[in-house]
Amino acid sequence: MDRFSIICPLLAIWVADQSANATNEAKKVRIDNLHCVYTYCLNNVDCRRTLLLEYFGEQYLSSQCKKYIATRCDNCCSVAQTKLIDFTILTKHIISLVDQLTKKLRSTTINQVIDILKGSKQKTIKDAGYDKLEQFNIAEEVSRINLERLLSKLILDGYLHQDISINDTYGTATAYIRVGKINTFPSPITLSVCLKKENPDVSSTISNNSIHNRLVDACLIKLKDELKLISSEYNIKYSTILSETALKQMALTMPRTKQEMLRKTVEMTTIKYDMYKLDRLLSITCLFGSKLDEEKREDLISGGLKRKREATTTTTTTTTSSYFQDKTNSNIKKKK
Ligand SMILES: [Zn+2]
Incomplete structure (x- = not known):
């Protein structure tokens, strides 16, 4: 079960909420809001205060948070060094993968996409022939949590779309993803990742x-x-x-x-x-x-x-992972 499934019961309540005669637009806003919370929870790198205040349109430097040991947020306490990674090329592969899977299966989930990207050895993956896909094991070096963060960001930014399917009998919800409306990349898709953890002093x-x-x-x-x-x-x-x-x-x-x-x-x-x-x-x-x-x-x-x-010596740099710099398909790492 992917982490998103944990908040699906809440989504089921929100989506199925007819009592307030919620319009589709209102439902979308609710789901987006919940997705923002989910993305915030997944983020194990950026300063919590910065994230919260950015949401309300204010600026806050994480150095302010780090200043006072007693009141630092959990991320400022645990992360010593971060790096901004350019995931644009991986994003293009993800969109292509989601497109192929939805054409073949009509639906796919975050979990399935991550399993393929990470080169999962599960029998179901092999039986379905996903290990032959170009994107299989392409993100071996990216942690699962960072892939979840990236997919979550792509949903929020409109590159992917998430559909919530409610089971009327059991009242349960399942989240499926498909390709979203946005398919241009005016700016790189970046994600700050943790390079070095803070050692307990x-x-x-x-x-x-x-x-x-x-x-x-x-x-x-x-x-x-x-x-x-x-x-x-x-x-x-x-x-x-x-x-x-x-x-x-x-x-x-x-x-x-x-x-x-x-x-x-x-x-x-x-x-x-x-x-x-x-x-x-x-x-x-x-x-x-x-x-x-x-x-x-x-x-x-x-x-x-x-x-x-x-x-002050903590560096934040923008780098494209050498792994994803290579744009030629022939060099894409594939599991043998
Ligand atoms: Zn902080």
Whole structure:
């Protein structure tokens, strides 16, 4: 089942909606709108904010989105480098393939077209003789998701047309494609594809952890020293007031208020806190807590600068895949 089939039930409702006496034009607008959403969801490369605002006629640079790590969209988080590929030649092959299939079968689906383009080894493909077609395995190097994106774009741009067929008995919908009304190419058919994925910043995680551990250790030493001092003032062992485990708990959580300390340190009680004036321990956890905050802030800023530097080196180039540059049919790669 192709991904489009997933939204077909929704299409079935929209197409079959007679209650609002929807005209064919209105239905077409609805389907186009749904197709826009589908194309948006398929896009795993371009900045989500750019795509959304472009839809509403506004301009937004993805560099703006990349600027703030915490609020980056999923695509800006995962894509390090993109490349604009010219798919015009492949598009011509796709249109020709869809034309042949619809003439032979009267209908075809996105899934079937992609299977042929990708050189599927399915028995049905071989039995139907599709492995003998000129377009068989022509897009071996293009990922399935990018082919789906390309086909979706071709439908939106009018190069292909999608018909929704409703099964009256089951209320299910199937999407068929055929050649659309547009068959000229005033400008190249391009698609930005992901060249390099963003690596999770391991070094930053390690440094974050080591900063945290270092501060926890230092905080624990200070807490122990202070508790020893307090216990000596009362002539008791320091473990009588709090155990080593409780101190470790305190160092790890670095509470900032009395309530927080009571809540986060199991052995701590209000009586103990007031009796031994343990606000002296609180002042230590507050101090180390704010140090940790400061370190995290600096790390975030330096991480942001690092990402910003990387973002400026991110290249977006227009290239025709060498694979599709060859216009002679004799050189079209075919599966043997
Ligand atoms: Zn973004």
